Amino acid sequence: MLKTFSLGGIHPPENKFSAGKKIEVLPVPAQVTVPISQHIGAPATPVVAKGDLVKVGTLLAKSAGFVSANIHSPVSGSVLKIDDVLDPSGYRKPAIFIKVEGDEWEESIDRSTQLKKEITASSEEIIKTIANAGIVGLGGATFPSHVKLSVPPGKTCDLLIINAVECEPYLTADHQLMLEKGDEIMVGTQIFMKALKVDKAIIAIENNKPDAIKHLQSLASSYPGITVEPLKVQYPQGGEKQLIDACIKRQIPSGKLPIEVGAVVQNVGTTVAVYEAVQKNKPLFERVVTVTGKSVTKPSNFLARIGTPISNLIEAAGGLPQDTGKVIGGGPMMGKALVSTDIPITKGSSGILIIKNEESKRKPVQNCIRCGKCITVCPMGLEPYLLMTVSDKAMYDIAEERRIMDCIECGSCSYTCPSSRPLLDYIRLGKGKVGQIMRSRTK
Amino acid sequence: MNVVVITILTLAILGTVAALVLFFVAQKFKVFEDPRIDLVEEALPAANCGGCGFPGCRAFAEALVKSDDISALNCPVGGADTMNAVAGILGKEVGTAAPLIAVVRCYGTCDNRPKTNHYDGAGSCAVAASLYGGDTGCSYGCLGEGDCVEACKFDAMYMDPKTGLPVIKDNCIACGACVEACPKDIIELRKVGPKGRRIFVSCINKDKGGVAKKSCEVACIGCGKCVKVCPFDAITMENNLAYIDYEKCKLCRKCVPVCPTHAIHEINFPPPKEKTEAKDEAIVEGKAADKPVAEKAVTDAPVGTRLVVAKPAANATIADKPMAKNTDSEETISEETNISKPADAELADRVKKDITASSDDKNKED
DSSP: OOOOSOOOOOOOOOOOTTTTTEEEEEOOOOOEEEEEESSSSSSOOOOTTTTTTBBBBBBBEEEESOOOEEEEEOOEEEEEEEEEOOOOOSEEEEEEEEEEOOOOOOSOOOOOOOOOOOOOOHHHHHHHHHHHHHOOOOOOOOBBBBHHHHTTTTTOOOEEEEOOOOOSSSOOOHHHHHHOHHHHHHEEEEEEHHHHTOSSSEEEEETTTTTHHHHHHHHHHTTTTTTEEEEOOOOOOSHHHHHHHHOOOOOOOTTTGGGGGEEEEEEEHHHHHHHHHHHHHHOOOOEEEEEEEEOOOOOOOEEEETTHHHHHHHHHHTTTOEEEEEEEOOOOOOEEOOOOTTOOOOOTOOOEEEHHHHHHOOOOOOOOOOOOOHHHTTTOOOOOOHHHHHHTTHHHHHHHHGGGOOOOOHHHHHOOTTTTTOOHHHHHHHHHHHHHHHHHHHH | HHHHHHHHHHHHHHHHHHHHHHHHHHHTHHHHHHHHHHHHHHHSOOOOOOOTSSSSSHHHHHHHHHHHOOOTTTOTTHHHHHHHHHHHHHHHBOOOOOOOEEEEOOOOOOTSBBSSOOOOOOOOOHHHHHSSOOSBSSSOOOOOOOOHHHSSSOEEEETTTTTTTTEOOOOOHHHHHHHHOTTOOOOEEEOOGGGOOEEEOOOOOOHHHHHHHHOTTTOOOOOOOOHHHHHTTEEEEEEEEEEEEEETTTOOOOOHHHHOOOEEEEEEEEOSSSHHHHHHHHHHHHHHHHHHHHHHHHSSOOTSSEEEEOOOOOOOOOOEOOOSOOOOOGGGEEEOOOOOOOOHHHHHHHHHHHHHHHHHHHHHHH
């Protein structure tokens, strides 16, 4: 019996069309648009101006606070302007436009493909390098990685979990990365272990990727302290709290972080980025993006530079199909419909999912029949039907009491509702309002 | 017999004791309440809308009785009559608050602001706003899901299906519920003005001019022409957006024709009596044959019920068509119908069709 998390969960159709497709390097576009807010926390402060010449890896914008991240140039060329642009959030936000000229990298970046196993940097140096390289959680949440690695005083960490679950249907970026960059993942994991001063790490993989499990298991034998843990396929296992529950049966108290139970979770994509940053001195300016969908002619995994318009990726995957209804940034469960194909790839873009017109429509909303399905599937043990109502009726005190802030926005409730009620839409709204109220209280 | 007497006596004694206890408890825990509160509450309209800033009419009555100076307090529902009645009860001076009315500061109709995508989420502006900037290029404008109309307790608003924008009727009492409900802060309470005349910038887009104009035909592009032309310094420009201070505005209307995007709206003014008048009439007459309703509206509609969006002299035509939904013409803020030069009408139609078609394509793509 394989392990999984204890509460709720669903199993949507996997539809991993791009599984097994080699990671292709996407050609550098003629112009890139690099948003300065690609992470959770304060937007970075631009340090370049119009007309500046930049190389691949040049610092474009500096982290503006502890919870923030540096942003580096993904291309070489000249800065055209700094202007507002539509980003995946659906709002216009400042971004740095760069006209591409050649492909000249910063000299400090080691471009050799040779594996560098030996970790010479100390724990503090590693965290500093990661912060400088602008690495954020590449699973989609884009939380700055160095913040997670800085264990607050009074807390201890005894275990590192590498999140290679990739529980979102359709997406295969992490899967392919595991097959192609197994050794890098192992060294990256060891870097994390050294930074956190722990001697145990688990790489958690869902059982629908047997080739990746086998590959990493064979590698893990030569890296002490690392074990590969196959998990039962269940959405949303990729959530930190669910993953910790699944792997080590520890439950994180409401409103607390994983460090409370002595664990740190890092995404497998982040692990590769950290390997490259620490061992090869390469900042985060490109990532693996899955382009997929039922109607896509060539579902693929691309290694794309940050700031590439998603239309380039769609073109490379065979073009936008005629009957497209929605283009989603991310996976089908937690991703967000994009309003334009000119939107650039950011650090958080794990996939581009193209949904056919007939599948993209929401069903008409009907009354709640009190079946309780949403409660059964909620991985946080919440009551989505109630939270939706209290959010809609602005009864935020009740919402707070019923732990609305614990919602991880996985969308299982909306997925399972037989009345097609927009549960998560309203819960997200309520979460925003309750968060505001809570922040104003502490001020 | 004895039993009956004892029963009666016991009950009588019990009753007396209970009465005495209740009497003393009532004395001890008596809460003094000013009897005038009840009187004032009765004088108030009992709408419990919260427009006064207090949670319900009772709370407002208490505040009126308790505070010495009530000149700053006002009941927007009852208006001056109610406040005078309250003044009579309390013997205090009431202020003369100018009546306000809500105005929608967005005129991004379906024609002016082509859709770039189709919103399919939960039917609420608040939800839509929490997801993204909106289904047009303008991320400031009206989302059109009608949260404001839902919030209105006075039936003073409705969604115009043609424009996709909310329309505020004249019976708005400026309680502010819609202002609160709008996640984009589009609705503003402004002075009703003499004869209901008011001028305002019907746009809140803070984007740079080019971006704003690209997403919406009637966006304020922040050119500053109105600021220059205003003789009363009533217009300020901030973040590429003009704002008319209704306290300073003297309703001279100089800013209206200079606005290159017609973002400044004037309401309830008579049509401008300028050199172009003859031309206007000719156009209206030209159209009268196939649009008798429009002509009727022009001639019959009482002055002071028309929303006139000024156009430059060349195609300045103002023919108002009463809204089908509004049977009561007294409170009609009619929709602006733009009849362009007849020769151009066909072309305009074709262009419009093209725009719709291309936006449909875009919808599919997105």
